[in-house]
Amino acid sequence: MKPKxxxxxxxxxxxxxxxxxxxxxxxxxxxxxxxxxxEVQLNRETLYEKDGFEIRHMDERGLRERVATSDTTWVxxxxxxxxxxxxxxxxxxxxxxxxxxxxxxxxxxxISTNYDYPSIHKFIGRSPYPASSYxxxxxxxxxxxxxxxQAFCEALAPGEYRGVPQHFFFCEGKLLHHSxxxxxxxxxxxx
Numbered sequence: 760m761k762p763k764x765x766x767x768x769x770x771x772x773x774x775x776x777x778x779x780x781x782x783x784x785x786x787x788x789x790x791x792x793x794x795x796x797x798e799v800q801l802n803r804e805t806l807y808e809k810d811g812f813e814i815r816h817m818d819e820r821g822l823r824e825r826v827a828t829s830d831t832t833w834v835x836x837x838x839x840x841x842x843x844x845x846x847x848x849x850x851x852x853x854x855x856x857x858x859x860x861x862x863x864x865x866x867x868x869x870i871s872t873n874y875d876y877p878s879i880h881k882f883i884g885r886s887p888y889p890a891s892s893y894x895x896x897x898x899x900x901x902x903x904x905x906x907x908x909q910a911f912c913e914a915l916a917p918g919e920y921r922g923v924p925q926h927f928f929f930c931e932g933k934l935l936h937h938s939x940x941x942x943x944x945x946x947x948x949x950x
Contacts, residue, residue, distance in 0.1 A: 765797040792904050793874040794897035799871045800897055807876040812884035818900070825868065827932035833857065833942075836895075836905050836925040838912065840906065841880035843940070844924045846883045856942065865889050870911075872904045872923060903911035912937075 794801060807814040821950060826832040835853070837844035857867055868903045870893040873904050900907035909920045915927055916937040926942035928935050936943075 765816060791902040792872060792895075792907060794902045796874065798876075799830060799874045801896075806874070807880070807893065809880055810884065812880055812890055812892070814871075814876060814879055814892050815837065815895040816898075817868070817871075818896045819911060822868070822870075822915075823932070828865055829864050829929070830882050830931060831866055833860075833862055833930040834870060834927040834929065835906065836870050836872065836923055837926070838872040838923045839875045840873075841883060841923045844884055847924070847941075848888075851887075854887045870895060872908055906922040 793799060800806070804811050811814050822834065823858070826834070831924055839845065853867060854864065859862055864887055867889060869889070871879050872895055874894055879892050895907045895911055897907070900910050908923060912920045912925055915934060922939065924940065928937070928942070
């Protein structure tokens with residue numbers, strides 16, 4: 760029995776989509792976090808600002824101060840070179856999941872592992888995402904992205920390092936849940 764033309768069409772379409780995703784995302788991955796680039800000024804309070812969107816530094820201490828003032832906070836550690844992370848942003852997974860969980864978008868913190876400002880702005884710098892995003896501070900964690908991720912995650916949830924994305928769910932300043940990949944905390948609801 761001959762395969763239908765539609766099977767070939769789907770195969771070719773799938774290959775084109777996969778190829779485009781690889782071409783779009785792969786060149787942006789850095790061997791380091793990009794903090795050595797000329798346009799990165801590490802001593803500024805606001806690292807990047809455009810169209811009402813800003814990027815600032817974040818570290819464990821700053822995160823703990825931020826989550827202490829909020830009933831519920833969802834922290835997403837991601838990277839602009841991570842295809843899985845970008846797919847979740849582009850498909851609107853985070854706003855849908857936030858609505859399902861009863862979390863306001865301003866209580867979702869996106870923390871990038873690198874200083875790829877154009878990509879962060881492209882993916883997070885538009886509605887319905889928050890008007891601010893963050894970058895792990897290379898002055899504290901160094902410029903090696905793998906080590907930055909590991910140090911930040913171990914400070915929040917010891918022994919739980921697995922790359923990006925990482926999801927941390929805080930309630931009244933206490934870490935209730937941590938997971939890697941797709942978040943799995945559907946049983947937590949905001950009070």
